[in-house]
Amino acid sequence: MKQGQFEQLYQPLWQVIELQIIELEKPEGKLKGEELASFASRYRRLCHFHALAKDRHYSSHLVDKLGDLVVRGHQQLYRRKQPFMQQFTSFIVAGFPRLVREQQSYIWWATALLYIPGLLMFLAILWQPDLVYTISPPEQVSQYESMYDPQNRVLGSARDSETNVQMFGFYISNNIGVSFRTFASGILFGVGSIFFLVFNGLLMGAVAGHLTNAGFTETFFTFVVGHGSFELTAIAISGAAGLKLGYSLLAPGNLTRKESLKRASKIAIQLVYGVIVMLVIAAFIEAFWSSNNILDPWQKYLVGGFLWAIVIGYLVFSGRGLRGETATPATKDESGSARG
Incomplete structure (x- = not known):
């Protein structure tokens, strides 16, 4: 897959993640339970996209941008862990x-x-x-x-x-x-x-x-x-x-x-x-x-x-329509190779 196609297909996802990171980085910024759960799911896929971009030797601008989001997302994800019961309930329900x-x-x-x-x-x-x-x-x-x-x-x-x-x-x-x-x-x-x-x-x-x-x-x-x-x-x-x-x-x-x-x-x-x-x-x-x-x-x-x-x-x-469920082709590609 060419870089242009890759960006066109997946850029909306990492733009949403970037907005969530910006919100979390604010001193008063908070995400609700479902939003925080969806952030964790999207963050895992962001890491996958970053790995693909490096593996395919896309431009350093794109790789660095995704890498920056990965680092910032990691800091927020592990600084704002959900309580166990909230994580458990979210997992069972959705x-x-x-x-x-x-x-x-x-x-x-x-x-x-x-x-x-x-x-x-x-x-x-x-x-x-x-x-x-x-x-x-x-x-x-x-x-x-x-x-x-x-x-x-x-x-x-x-x-x-x-x-x-x-x-x-x-x-x-x-x-x-x-x-x-x-x-x-x-x-x-x-x-x-x-x-x-x-x-x-x-x-x-x-x-x-x-x-x-x-x-x-x-x-x-x-x-x-x-x-x-x-x-x-x-x-x-x-x-x-x-x-x-x-x-x-x-x-x-x-x-x-x-x-x-x-x-x-x-x-x-x-x-x-x-x-x-x-x-x-x-x-x-x-x-x-x-x-x-x-x-x-x-x-x-x-x-x-x-x-x-x-x-x-x-x-x-159960779980359909919640923000954590978004369908994109790359989610199920576990071999690390591109589908597209």
Whole structure:
């Protein structure tokens, strides 16, 4: 890309950053929470543009101007850090769903690797019930049957409050363990993440298919429909983060594999932060709501559908229109090469 095209395309962004820096440099200058969060996002992209300008040997005037803004921005960014809770809230409300949308290609691949094998296994077990034993040993299958047997159903709360708290902790530990393995194994060029996504999908489909054959559909599906929206989506996002790590090693572009992995891991770790929050919510629902049998099945399905709508709506729409979300082609170019 020629310098003229580069400036025409990206100059509006660094002009906005310059105005924000000037405002922050004033003794009384203040930016509100959302403005400060957008400044941090834009500053990272400014650093990227500065690196590109140097790498492409653009004029010293442009390189020095961008370098000056980088230095001044750095001083203001680290002098005026947001309080932790403000940063956390901003990330959950806007930053995380925006990041999911930016990485949607990985999200779709991970979702397909989780759900398609699960659906195929579900249909296969409906046709050939004994296939369940290729996924789970007989004793574990018996445990599933005992857990969801309608004869063992208790009206109202299935457990006392102390047990619910204990199960809440167990679900958090178990779900985070599954998600972390799915994410971290992506370092094996993505193969590990693919394996865990497919395996969890097959296990999910096998259990659902077997319990359907056993006639335990009401107890099983009314239990999982509530927390499944948060838990399954979180596992898919964990897998997407792992796939991103793997792809950074397989296709580093103009970077070394080490540098490519370093850049990809910064984004992947942020995805995992959001996943942890989703898994805590899923564990809370599973411990205190899913096991409660006081409502009719249609009521639990209605609530479950509502929770799925919340998760999908949050990831699709939350954070749109805020100042931190601006679309420019260079944002997703992690290899350091130009797109244009």
